[in-house]
Amino acid sequence: MSTEHGTPELPALPVDFRPAKTRAVLLAAAVALFVVVSAVALLLDSLSPAEKTSFVFTAALLAGILVLLARPRVRADEDGVTVVNITRVRRLAWAEIVRVNLRTGDAWVFLDLSDGTSMPVLGIQPGNGRAAAVRDARVLRALAERHSSEQPSGG
Structure with missing residues (x-):
C-alpha cells in the first residue's frame, strides 16, 4: 500500500514485522525434530535409560536452537x-x-x-x-x- 507519491501508508502503531514463513517452518521443524528423535529414542529397546534421556535432551536442545532462530x-x-x-x-x-x-x-x-x-x-x-x-x-x-x-x- 502506498500513496500516490510512492510513500507507503503508515500502519497504526504498534506494528510488528516478522518473517512469518521462516518462523512457521522453523517452529514446525522444531516440533517435528523433537517428536521424531524422542519417539525413536523411546522405542529403541537396545538403548539404556541414560541413552534415551540423552537423545531426548539432545532433541530438546536442537529444537530450542530452531526456536531461537524463529525469534x-x-x-x-x-x-x-x-x-x-x-x-x-x-x-x-x-x-x-x-x-x-x-x-x-x-x-x-x-x-x-x-x-x-x-x-x-x-x-x-x-x-x-x-x-x-x-x-x-x-x-x-x-x-x-x-x-x-x-x-x-x-x-
Missing part, C-alpha cells in the same frame, strides 16, 4: 523500535535511527544509528519474499522519518 521480530510503537534478534533485544528511540537500509543482496534490514554504528534487523528479511521485505523496510523507514522529525532536538 526475530521488530516492534514499532509511538516511542521507538524494539529489535528482537536471535539472542539480543534492543530498544531504540526513533531519534536513534538515522536510516533504514535494505540493499540488493542483503540478508536482512540494517539500521544506521546515530552513534555511527549499524545494527542488523533480522525481523525483516527477503527470505520471505523480496517484495514483502522491501515493503516492510519502506514502512519502517517512513515511520522512522516521521517520528524522528516529530521529536524535539537536543536532549
